Structure formats: C-alpha cells, structure tokens
Amino acid sequence: MNLTNGFAFTCPFKTNSGNKALEHLPVELAGLNAFKPLIITSRELAGPKAIGTLINAFGDSGMTIGVFDDVTETADLNVVEQIREIFLKGQYDVIIALGGGIIVDVAKILNLAVSLKVADARQLSPATAIRDPLGPFVVIPTAAATGMETSKYAVLSGKIFTSVHLMPGLVVLDPRLTRAKDGKTVAEAGFAAFGRTLEAYIAPDKNPFMDAYAFTALRFIRENLASAVNKRCNKKESLAVANAVAMSGCVISNTDQNMLHRLGQVFQNTVHVHPGIIIGMCLHPFLDDCMKKDSSRIASLLLPLAGDDKYAAMPEAGRAGDALRDLCEFSYEIYRSLKGKIPRTITEAGIQQYLMKDIFDIINQEPDGAYLRTVIDRVGGSSIKA
Numbered sequence: 001m002n003l004t005n006g007f008a009f010t011c012p013f014k015t016n017s018g019n020k021a022l023e024h025l026p027v028e029l030a031g032l033n034a035f036k037p038l039i040i041t042s043r044e045l046a047g048p049k050a051i052g053t054l055i056n057a058f059g060d061s062g063m064t065i066g067v068f069d070d071v072t073e074t075a076d077l078n079v080v081e082q083i084r085e086i087f088l089k090g091q092y093d094v095i096i097a098l099g100g101g102i103i104v105d106v107a108k109i110l111n112l113a114v115s116l117k118v119a120d121a122r123q124l125s126p127a128t129a130i131r132d133p134l135g136p137f138v139v140i141p142t143a144a145a146t147g148m149e150t151s152k153y154a155v156l157s158g159k160i161f162t163s164v165h166l167m168p169g170l171v172v173l174d175p176r177l178t179r180a181k182d183g184k185t186v187a188e189a190g191f192a193a194f195g196r197t198l199e200a201y202i203a204p205d206k207n208p209f210m211d212a213y214a215f216t217a218l219r220f221i222r223e224n225l226a227s228a229v230n231k232r233c234n235k236k237e238s239l240a241v242a243n244a245v246a247m248s249g250c251v252i253s254n255t256d257q258n259m260l261h262r263l264g265q266v267f268q269n270t271v272h273v274h275p276g277i278i279i280g281m282c283l284h285p286f287l288d289d290c291m292k293k294d295s296s297r298i299a300s301l302l303l304p305l306a307g308d309d310k311y312a313a314m315p316e317a318g319r320a321g322d323a324l325r326d327l328c329e330f331s332y333e334i335y336r337s338l339k340g341k342i343p344r345t346i347t348e349a350g351i352q353q354y355l356m357k358d359i360f361d362i363i364n365q366e367p368d369g370a371y372l373r374t375v376i377d378r379v380g381g382s383s384i385k386a
Contacts, residue, residue, distance in 0.1 A: 007207035010164050011250040013139075013150060017173040017243055019235075022057035022140070025096075028170055029063070032136040034094035038066040038087050040107040045071065046099035046142055050177050054098055054140065066090050071103045073272075076157045080106055081121040084113045094136040097168075098177075100145035100189075108154035108166045111137045130163040139168040141242060143180030146268075146275060147193045150249030158269060164253065171246050175235035178242035183229040184341045187334050190225040190241050192276035193217060193248035195260040195283055201304065202290065202297040203257035213251050218304040220244035222326075226333050260286060263372060266362050271355050280331065281344055285378040287324060295320040302326070346380045 016024055029037060041051055051069060058065055068083050087095070087110065095114075097107035113121040115134035139149050150171055154161040180186045194217075200206060201214035220240045228237040252261055263282055264275025291298045299319035303311040305326045314322055335344055343349040346356070363369045363376070 007209075009207060009209035009254050010152075011167075011209075011213070011254075012164065013168045013171050013250075015171045015173065015243070015246060017239065019175060021172050021174040022054060022176070023059070025138070025172060026058055026061035026063055028172075029094055029136075029138075032094065032169070034136045036064050036066070036090070036092050037094045037096045037138075038068065038083075038090065038092040039096045039098055040071060040083065040103060040110065041067070041069050041098035042071040042103055043069045045073070045101070045103060045144065050098060050142055053174075053176050054096075066092055071099075071106050073102055075102055075106050077109070077122045077124065080109045080113060080124075080156070083110050084121045087114050094138065096138045096140060097149070098140045099142050100149055102156075104139055104141075104145075104149040105154045105156050107137070107139075109156055109161065111135055112154075112161070112166065124161075126159050126161050128161075130165050132165070134165050136170075137168045138170045138172065140172045140174070140177065141246060142177045143185050143189065143238065143242070145189055145242070145245050147189065147196060147245045147248040147252070150246045152253040155265075155269065167250075167253065173239060173242050173246060175239045179235065179238045180228075182341075183338055186228045186238065186241060187225070187280075187338060187342055188274040188276035189245050190221050190228070190276065191280035191283075191331075191334075192264060192274070193241075193245040194221045194225070195264070195276075195279035196248045196252045196258070197221075197244070198283070198301065199257050199260050199286075200251045200255040202300060203255055204297070205257070206255070210251065210254055213247050215304045217244040217247040217251065218301075220247075222305050222330060226330070226337065229334055229337050259368065259372060259375075262366065263363075263375065266359055267351075270359050270362065271351055273349060273351065277342060277349065280334075280342065281346075281379045282375050283331065284328070285375050287327065289375075291320060291324065298323050305330070344379075346376065 068086060095107050095111050097104045111134050113124060141149050152162055152164045152167050154166050197214040197217040200210055201218060221244045224237040224240040227234060228241045252258060260279045260282055264279045267273045267278045268275045302319045302323040305323060363372045366372060
C-alpha cells in the first residue's frame with residue numbers, strides 16, 4: 001500500500017440496510033427535500049411483488065408516488081426521453097430505481113437528463129459534460145443486481161456514460177427484496193462482486209479506504225454466498241451478499257485494476273451473458289498468473305477469505321498457496337451446489353464461434369488485449385476443478 005503521493009476515494013452514497021429498511025425511505029427523502037418520487041422499475045425484470053413491497057413501504061407518509069414499470073432489456077435513449085416527459089409533466093422531484101442492471105442504467109441517464117435540463121434526452125452521449133452533482137437519486141437493488149448499480153458507470157445501447165455524479169446518493173437494501181428466486185441469480189451477482197473486489201484488494205496501488213471496502217465485501221461473500229445459494233429464503237446470508245454487491249460498485253469506481261470486470265462487461269454487452277459467469281470462470285487463470293508475478297499479493301487474500309486466526313497461524317511462506325486452495329474450494333462448492341446451472345467454460349456457456357470473433361475484436365482494442373485473450377483461451381473448454 002503506497003500512500004507517498006496521497007490518494008483519493010469517492011463513495012457518495014449512504015447505505016440503509018436491514019429489516020424494514022424500506023419503511024425509512026420517506027424520512028430519508030424528506031431529508032433530501034424530496035416529496036414526490038418517481039419509481040423506475042420493470043414488472044418483468046423486478047417483479048410485481050417487489051414493486052408492491054416498495055409502494056406499501058410509503059404507508060401513510062402522504063407522499064405522491066409515480067411508477068414507470070415498463071423498462072425492458074432493450075431500453076434506450078428513446079425510453080429515457082419518454083420517462084423524462086413523464087417526470088416533468090408530473091413535477092416529480094426524486095428518482096428511485098428499483099431493480100438491477102438496465103433498470104438502474106435507465107434511471108441514471110434519466111437523472112442526468114432532468115438535472116441538466118436538456119430539451120431531449122436523446123441528445124445525451126458519453127461526451128456530455130457532467131461537472132456538478134445531479135438531482136437526488138435512490139437505488140433499491142433486488143437480487144438481480146450486478147453490482148454496477150452503485151457504480152459511476154451507466155451503459156445504454158452500447159454507450160458507456162462515466163461520472164461519479166451518476167452514482168446514487170442513497171442505497172436501500174431490504175431482505176424482502178434481496179432474496180433471489182433461484183441460486184443461480186445469487187451466484188452470478190456474488191461472483192461478479194467477488195472478482196471485482198478481489199482484483200482491487202490485491203492491487204499494488206490500493207489505499208486504506210479501498211482496502212476496507214474490498215476486504216469487507218470479500219469476507220461477506222466468502223462467508224455467506226454458499227449458504228445464500230443453497231438456502232435462498234435465508235434473509236441474513238442474502239442480505240450480506242447484497243451488501244457486498246453494492247460495495248463492489250463503489251470499489252470498481254475507484255480503481256484502474258479491473259481486468260476481470262472488463263472481461264465480464266465485454267461478454268455482457270456483446271452476448272448478454274451475466275458478467276458474474278465470465279468473472280467466475282476467469283478467476284482461477286487470472287490468479288494463477290498473479291501468483292507467478294507476485295505471490296505476496298495472493299498471500300494477502302488469506303486474511304479476508306479464511307479469517308484472522310487461520311491467517312495468523314499460517315507461516316508466511318504458505319499463505320499464498322492456502323489462499324488459492326481456499327478459493328478453489330469456495331468456487332467448487334458454488335458450482336457443485338448449482339449442478340451445472342452456471343457454466344464453467346465458454347463452451348458450456350454456449351457462445352458460438354462467430355460471436356467469439358466479435359468478442360475478440362473488442363478485447364484486442366484493450367491495452368492489455370493480448371493477455372486478456374490468453375485468459376479467455378484457457379477457459380474455452382476446460383472446466384474449473386477444485
């Protein structure tokens with residue numbers, strides 16, 4: 001950890017997490033001087049039950065609530081413009097995104113449009129200058145979250161918008177919404193967050209705040225993901241994973257060490273495969289390479305993964321190998337529990353060769369594209385084994 005030249009870390013959002021966290025939302029909004037929220041969500045992607053739970057949480061607050069529940073996977077700037085007109089006509093004063101993925105991306109760009117007071121949201125582009133904080137913005141993730149909901153990124157129609165001002169001001173995590181309908185959904189989100197925070201944790205340029213966020217997220221996932229996959233009704237484990245996923249968005253917004261993240265995003269944007277699937281399968285070859293370059297970085301992982309006692313008891317020379325063994329056992333347990341529901345290789349994922357050509361064309365444009373290709377080649381048809 002090098003602090004010689006100083007450091008910067010940005011995490012603008014407050015997190016409310018726990019039982020009945022949603023019921024505190026009216027008070028939080030009032031503190032933002034916001035009393036007329038517009039909820040952006042999807043009946044198809046988030047589900048009517050989640051929407052009903054959120055609306056009921058407002059109880060007798062007296063707030064007027066608007067709901068746009070028709071966001072789809074193909075949403076674009078035309079949809080953002082449609083919602084912008086609804087927002088202005090209804091004189092709403094705060095945006096609440098309920099769900100994950102594309103739902104939050106749409107809400108982020110909507111917040112940009114109404115905050116900048118553009119005449120048409122379709123005028124927005126990644127080149128649009130975002131110099132000042134935007135209007136109040138709340139994210140309420142569901143189990144379908146990818147971790148990017150809390151990040152400084154928004155992706156719409158292949159366009160990547162980037163600014164710390166796109167990050168929410170408030171994140172609400174309620175166990176009624178973080179329990180997934182199946183173990184696969186939990187595992188995808190968990191693997192995505194795990195890979196992103198792991199890479200940041202072993203980065204040579206990390207700072208104390210990055211270290212704290214990444215450490216906590218890694219430990220939450222290591223201790224709770226397997227149980228959350230096997231027992232989806234367990235509120236404690238699913239909420240812990242959801243907290244780690246939310247923290248991973250802040251972590252990825254503060255680091256340049258993001259090869260696993262970039263690989264996941266390429267596959268998501270190109271062939272619509274969840275980034276957690278790709279990050280999960282690429283984790284082991286990536287760590288093997290890190291081990292060869294600097295085993296001390298891998299050795300440091302033993303502390304968040306195995307705990308204080310095991311780390312202290314293990315001689316320094318054995319920590320790196322023990323950390324890798326722990327990671328193998330961890331991922332193998334998840335894959336075994338899901339019984340083939342999450343692919344472990346590119347072949348198992350069913351990605352055709354002609355699509356792989358498109359993926360490699362994009363990867364080749366990366367500064368470290370040659371190396372990223374070798375990682376993909378190693379997970380082409382070989383399974384991850386414990």
